[in-house]
Amino acid sequence: MAITDRRTATLALAHALSAAERGLPVIPLTARKLPALPSPHRNDDRRSTCRGACGLPGHGVHDATTDPAAVQALFAAAPWATGYGIACGRPPHHLIGIDLDVDTTGNSDSAASLRQLALHHLFAIPPTVVVLTPSGGRHIWLTGPPGVPVPNSASRLAPGIDIRGIGGYLVGPGSVTLHGRYRIAPGTADLPPAPCPRALLRLLMPPARRPARTDRSDRGRGLIRFVLTAHEGERNARLFWAACRAYEHGNGDALADALTHAAVRTGLTAHEARATIASAARLTTAAPDEPWGQPGGSRP
Structure with a gap:
């Protein structure tokens, strides 16, 4: 259906000007209901970031205006327009x-x-x-x-x-x-x-x-997974690190049993796991002036 004739384009402009007079910002549209003017940035990386600040037409709904002269200029630049959009x-x-x-x-x-x-x-x-x-x-x-x-x-x-x-x-x-x-x-x-x-x-x-979930249960699951993925030779070190983080976050005691269970599944004994967790607790909860709470300190 050939609808891009001069009469259709003229009527589209007339309807757009009438809408603009009522305070409705308008742009020319094609028969496919798309903005009629191509982007001036279609060949550069500003296509998705410019919102008309460059002063050129072709920014879709950002071109919409109620100014009669500007409306006429937009339609003059797009003689194939068969309709108009209202922003x-x-x-x-x-x-x-x-x-x-x-x-x-x-x-x-x-x-x-x-x-x-x-x-x-x-x-x-x-x-x-x-x-x-x-x-x-x-x-x-x-x-x-x-x-x-x-x-x-x-x-x-x-x-x-x-x-x-x-x-x-x-x-x-x-x-x-x-x-x-x-x-x-x-x-x-x-x-x-x-x-x-x-x-x-x-x-x-x-x-x-909803705010991103950063609660203790999420952190706890991550620490337990970290322990469960330990290989032979790193099991105790991973458990110690995870227990330190748990006590630093204030939920060490709540996670102690789960961390122990995870460590046992990797091959540590329950006694070894509990001893490592206890060491992590002493390290992270000791007062700053106690040797056990300082880097390089030794257990009394």
């Missing part, structure tokens, strides 16, 4: 896109999944802009509070529900793609994007990261 997460609207995909297999219903989420978490989608996609899906436009960067996600909320947030973009209504045209849903053209319900906003934010 999400940018002021003044801080747009959040709820992308409800259509599952052609019939195994899931993203709209029904969103209704279930709304019922379970006690929120309602307010009247807002809705864009119908050529595949039968829809984009629900919401706004977020400043300083709350909603991340992009794919099917994290539920199968078929994708989120467009900071660094992402939505295909704008009026755009023509390989699969058809994006259109404003009847009755929503004159609505402003509505604020995202607080309960839904909480769902859109990434879960808090």
